[in-house]
Amino acid sequence: MSEKAKYEAGFGSDALKDPQRIVFITKKTSAKVKGDVGRQVMSFPHVILREAIAFQVLTIVLVAIALFWDAPLEQLANPLLTPNPAKAPWYFLGLQELLHYFPPVVGGVLIPTLVVVALIVIPYFNVNIEGAPLWAARRGRRFPLVVGTVVALLAILVAYQAWTVIAPTVLVAGGVLLSNFLSPGQGRLADFLRARPLPWWVMTWFIAVALTLTIVGTFFRGPGWSWIWPWR
Amino acid sequence: MATTWTQQTLNHLRRTRAWKSIFRRGPARTNRTRSLAIFGNIFLHVLPVKVREKSLRLRATYYLGSFSFFLFVVLTVTGVLLMFYYHPAVPEAYRDMKDLRFVVANGVFLRNLHRLAAQVMVAAVFWHMFHVFFRGGYKPPHEFNWVVGVGLLLVTLFLSYTGYLLPWDQLAFWAITVGTNIISYVPILGHPIRFLLLGGNIIGENALLRFYVLHCVILPLAAVILIAVHFWRIQKDGGLTVREDHERKG
Numbered sequence: 266m267s268e269k270a271k272y273e274a275g276f277g278s279d280a281l282k283d284p285q286r287i288v289f290i291t292k293k294t295s296a297k298v299k300g301d302v303g304r305q306v307m308s309f310p311h312v313i314l315r316e317a318i319a320f321q322v323l324t325i326v327l328v329a330i331a332l333f334w335d336a337p338l339e340q341l342a343n344p345l346l347t348p349n350p351a352k353a354p355w356y357f358l359g360l361q362e363l364l365h366y367f368p369p370v371v372g373g374v375l376i377p378t379l380v381v382v383a384l385i386v387i388p389y390f391n392v393n394i395e396g397a398p399l400w401a402a403r404r405g406r407r408f409p410l411v412v413g414t415v416v417a418l419l420a421i422l423v424a425y426q427a428w429t430v431i432a433p434t435v436l437v438a439g440g441v442l443l444s445n446f447l448s449p450g451q452g453r454l455a456d457f458l459r460a461r462p463l464p465w466w467v468m469t470w471f472i473a474v475a476l477t478l479t480i481v482g483t484f485f486r487g488p489g490w491s492w493i494w495p496w497r
Numbered sequence: 498m499a500t501t502w503t504q505q506t507l508n509h510l511r512r513t514r515a516w517k518s519i520f521r522r523g524p525a526r527t528n529r530t531r532s533l534a535i536f537g538n539i540f541l542h543v544l545p546v547k548v549r550e551k552s553l554r555l556r557a558t559y560y561l562g563s564f565s566f567f568l569f570v571v572l573t574v575t576g577v578l579l580m581f582y583y584h585p586a587v588p589e590a591y592r593d594m595k596d597l598r599f600v601v602a603n604g605v606f607l608r609n610l611h612r613l614a615a616q617v618m619v620a621a622v623f624w625h626m627f628h629v630f631f632r633g634g635y636k637p638p639h640e641f642n643w644v645v646g647v648g649l650l651l652v653t654l655f656l657s658y659t660g661y662l663l664p665w666d667q668l669a670f671w672a673i674t675v676g677t678n679i680i681s682y683v684p685i686l687g688h689p690i691r692f693l694l695l696g697g698n699i700i701g702e703n704a705l706l707r708f709y710v711l712h713c714v715i716l717p718l719a720a721v722i723l724i725a726v727h728f729w730r731i732q733k734d735g736g737l738t739v740r741e742d743h744e745r746k747g
């Protein structure tokens with residue numbers, strides 16, 4: 266393609282004097298065409314009406330709760346009086362729980378950054394385009410690989426004694442390894458697990474860890490970030 | 498058709514010059530005027546004119562994205578009302594909270610609603626993200642909208658977080674202390690970033706003012722822009738993901 270193009274496009278900007286238009290027809294079809302599945306309906310009123318109802322339901326529920334639940338308000342801020350424990354908002358308590366185990370650069374900076382980067386790149390790594398079950402093909406190679414990853418991960422976590430990360434990790438890892446040994450006709454749960462692709466397992470693990478950390482951070486941590494039972 | 502009083506009034510209104518100048522279309526009873534109702538309206542024109550019937554099913558979205566948006570709307574309305582009673586200054590901010598509780602009519606309710614919606618929105622956005630993931634909604638051609646979504650997640654978290662400081666009570670002060678201390682662990686840039694965010698080395702009046710501006714101006718604007726792009730991209734990406742293998746049953 267070293268030959269110089271024989272045409273130039275787009276020199277004139279006067280639409281009346283310069284009406285030359287070139288249409289390029291590419292092999293790719295547009296997103297709209299590709300995604301055609303099934304019958305279509307008009308957004309107005311079908312979508313608008315549903316959204317309006319959803320909005321009303323949400324407002325009613327919020328108002329009902331806001332009438333009975335009170336937003337917390339403590340004493341005036343006092344920089345000299347540190348509460349023990351000092352807790353972040355609930356959605357950051359998972360992070361705070363991580364900080365309890367890992368050095369601040371790892372728990373507070375590295376891991377959150379990795380999570381955000383991982384989220385951003387999900388669609389660009391062709392994650393799970395076909396959604397093929399993890400154990401459907403190349404089991405002989407994949408199984409040792411998965412076992413190795415799990416063991417390495419657990420070794421790191423044990424080194425840091427990060428028990429509240431270990432617990433959900435063991436649970437999900439158990440599920441993924443067990444699902445390799447399931448065969449058809451062992452019930453619906455077994456069929457479901459056997460059909461799960463790898464990204465499903467990774468995301469499930471992430472959610473399990475995030476949920477556990479947040480719940481532990483919110484309810485089970487007291488003075489000095491020590492373990493407490495919320496009902497005591 | 499026009500039998501009831503409301504319908505008669507509506508029909509009468511539709512014939513007026515003012516109405517016609519605003520809407521420029523007849524009643525939405527034909528597909529042409531129904532299309533016009535969407536793309537002839539600046540607020541609705543980011544939406545698709547037609548959608549797949551299957552994407553309307555509850556389990557396609559559980560309306561989680563919609564709920565995220567509606568929560569944002571509720572937060573904007575209650576937030577603006579709260580701004581009328583709030584001074585981002587050091588003892589005043591806390592006094593205003595007391596005023597909301599004891600002086601302002603329905604002040605407690607207003608604050609409750611704002612705080613509740615803020616918590617629920619964080620949860621709704623996370624849930625929406627996980628739901629989109631498990632349905633494969635990030636797959637081509639939806640890649641970029643997923644990235645916009647990650648931006649929205651971060652904006653939502655920062656919105657909630659900057660709002661947390663504003664009551665200036667013990668809860669607020671120490672939660673922000675914990676969080677901003679983490680920033681100082683960022684290699685090299687940690688301390689400068691924290692200084693920039695707090696307008697100083699400690700959480701004081703400057704930090705409150707900065708969080709206030711972030712919470713009430715910068716982050717909401719960012720959210721509005723990202724939400725607009727997010728919705729518009731759904732349309733440009735050819736509507737919501739509907740997978741045949743998922744949808745055949747039911």
Ligand code: HEM
Nearest residue numbers: 558561562563565566626634642643646647649650737738
């Ligand atoms: C303020 C936050 C957000 C709002 C208001 C919002 C709103 C919406 C709405 C209304 C939809 C269409 C229907 C639905 O699935 O509910 C949607 C779809 C989508 N959202 Fe969000 N969203 C937000 C955050 C996010 C986040 C955090 C992500 C992911 C990281 C995300 C990724 C997507 C994607 C990929 C779609 C298209 C799904 C498909 O094609 O099936 N959004 N969003």
